[in-house]
Amino acid sequence: MTRGVLYMRKKLWRVWAWGLSAVTAGTAAASQLSLTAMAADNNQDYRRKVVGIAGIIQNVSTELDTPVTRAQFAHMLVQASGYRDYLPSVSKVSVYADVPKEYSYASSIRIAAEENWMTGYLGGNFKPDQPITLREAVRGILALLGYTSQDFTGDAASSRMSQYYSLELNEEVDRQPDEILNKTDCINLFYNLLKTESKTTGQVYGLSLGCTVNADGEINPMGLADTNLTGPKLIPKGRQPGDYVPFNVQEASIYVNGEASSYESLKSCISSNYVVIYYNQQAKTIWAYVADEDVQSGRCVVRGTVENIYYSSSDVMTPTSITLEGESDEYKLTSSDMQFAFSIYGSLRVGDTVTLVCEKSENADGDASYTVVDYVEE
Numbered sequence: 001m002t003r004g005v006l007y008m009r010k011k012l013w014r015v016w017a018w019g020l021s022a023v024t025a026g027t028a029a030a031s032q033l034s035l036t037a038m039a040a041d042n043n044q045d046y047r048r049k050v051v052g053i054a055g056i057i058q059n060v061s062t063e064l065d066t067p068v069t070r071a072q073f074a075h076m077l078v079q080a081s082g083y084r085d086y087l088p089s090v091s092k093v094s095v096y097a098d099v100p101k102e103y104s105y106a107s108s109i110r111i112a113a114e115e116n117w118m119t120g121y122l123g124g125n126f127k128p129d130q131p132i133t134l135r136e137a138v139r140g141i142l143a144l145l146g147y148t149s150q151d152f153t154g155d156a157a158s159s160r161m162s163q164y165y166s167l168e169l170n171e172e173v174d175r176q177p178d179e180i181l182n183k184t185d186c187i188n189l190f191y192n193l194l195k196t197e198s199k200t201t202g203q204v205y206g207l208s209l210g211c212t213v214n215a216d217g218e219i220n221p222m223g224l225a226d227t228n229l230t231g232p233k234l235i236p237k238g239r240q241p242g243d244y245v246p247f248n249v250q251e252a253s254i255y256v257n258g259e260a261s262s263y264e265s266l267k268s269c270i271s272s273n274y275v276v277i278y279y280n281q282q283a284k285t286i287w288a289y290v291a292d293e294d295v296q297s298g299r300c301v302v303r304g305t306v307e308n309i310y311y312s313s314s315d316v317m318t319p320t321s322i323t324l325e326g327e328s329d330e331y332k333l334t335s336s337d338m339q340f341a342f343s344i345y346g347s348l349r350v351g352d353t354v355t356l357v358c359e360k361s362e363n364a365d366g367d368a369s370y371t372v373v374d375y376v377e378e
Contacts, residue, residue: 044184047172047191048260050219052253054209055283056080056190057183060253061260064184070136071105071128073186074112077140080190082208083111085282096126103128117143131180134173138164141193146200167196194219231278231287234355234376235270245279245286253285258298261288276301276357276376289357297362300370302327303355309342319343322372324356331356332371341375353378 052060091106152159172188194206304324357374
């Protein structure tokens with residue numbers, strides 16, 4: 001079937017299916033990558049996920065107590081700015097004597113210095129491996145919010161700290177000005193940045209990165225995730241995850257079955273099973289779902305051969321669920337996209353091998369139900 005014919009059939013299907021009560025709920029479920037991945041067990045977990053999805057800090061689940069260097073913080077500042085889309089992988093110049101142009105963070109340090117987010121030391125050094133202090137970090141955060149040296153009179157360093165406290169950027173950051181920051185401190189600092197109004201625009205800073213604000217004033221980055229989301233992609237057992245994404249996987253924020261994870265954990269999963277991934281290239285974030293792993297609720301993946309496609313007695317054109325060979329579970333089809341895919345107008349038939357991305361829920365008795373939100377056709 002040609003793509004043009006398939007498109008026309010799908011368009012006719014959508015017109016015909018207009019008004020189905022299940023469409024709205026199904027489409028909403030399919031449009032969100034993983035509210036499960038965003039559901040936090042506590043406030044700190046939520047903050048880590050937001051900053052990770054926003055692409056500001058990679059690997060938000062590891063080395064949380066490790067001090068952050070000045071070079072690493074310069075990179076975080078760039079990733080939290082509009083320069084994130086134009087950051088060259090290699091710097092053409094060396095701005096500081098102790099930062100050669102081949103240095104991994106040379107480009108970020110150059111931008112941070114040129115924008116006056118961070119400053120160097122006497123002798124033309126930056127001291128990239130020296131831990132960042134709260135006082136130094138505050139300068140960069142306030143600069144992103146649009147504050148310049150002209151906004152601070154007298155003792156500029158003390159005035160910046162006063163502004164930092166006034167804007168409540170210190171929420172969950174229990175450090176004195178000259179104390180060293182670890183990764184957890186930086187996660188909290190950048191999360192607070194995202195929900196603070198910019199002096200330049202008067203809008204919450206996170207909006208500039210594609211985030212939205214919940215009714216309670218907290219940041220929701222799912223708009224950013226959905227905007228440039230690619231997937232689903234099926235990674236067969238034993239393959240390398242780097243072959244399926246256009247960025248360095250080892251630098252990515254990774255979630256496996258909705259939980260913050262790591263590159264090594266993802267590799268381990270793929271070594272023994274097939275995995276479905278979605279990714280956001282801009283945020284360098286990967287959401288991976290391991291097939292056939294038992295999860296209590298949330299997003300899960302199952303693979304098999306379509307055994308039955310069921311229809312309701314009152315509507316013989318709209319499929320309502322399917323089953324897979326060897327599986328006792330029934331997989332509901334509630335969105336127009338999923339109904340179309342398994343209808344007579346779609347491309348999936350009984351006997352086809354398919355990987356289903358499902359939303360799993362359990363009732364009070366522990367009985368599970370599955371709703372198909374996406375699929376990979378083989």
